[in-house]
Amino acid sequence: MSGGISDLDKNRALAEWLEWQLRQVRGRIRELEVKEQQEARARQRARAEQSWKIQPQRGGMPAMLHRGGCTLFKSELGFLDREEALIALAEPDIEPCQICNPQTGLASG
Template sequence: MSSPADREPTPLEKNRALAEWLEYQLRQVRNRVRELEVQEEREQRRRDAAHAALRWKIQPQRSNALALLHRGNCTLYPTNAGYISREDAMIALAEPDIQPCDICRPDTGLTG
């Protein structure tokens, strides 16, 4: 005589087990997608920071101060738009109404 453990699962039992397995697999895939999204976002921020470090930006003149030239990654003038090239930064430094930021020292390596 056979025990209940020896019997063949019914089609319903098989499909329930398959559904549980597929739900488990889907959770695993969704977790991996979230991990990859976080990783991709971090990598994009790293690329953006590296790009900014190779650029410069000009902080507009205020009523009582000269315009300032900053490195692209200077946090004293936090903007992610309006980067200028090395050549444009060199031209800006030659202007009498633009001075380099004393903190990020954008003039280092541009002159001399």
């Protein structure tokens, strides 16, 4: 050693710095993953708000048309588009939900 920093110390310092950078990058990846998941949920909500769904007839209650985002009925099935919702609403045995008022979204288009 000639009084300067040894190669070993330089490499240890480099390793510490690279580990710090790796932690920073991994943290940023986690942030971006969360943001991506939030954006995907927002896109799903937006799609649901532009769609409709039908709650099947149960226990003497009529079938009911809901807005896609209505939380009174969670559908495992796909959504209806505007034309399909208009057809469903014209059926005598399907009533509109009194909470989400799906016919409002069907009036324009």
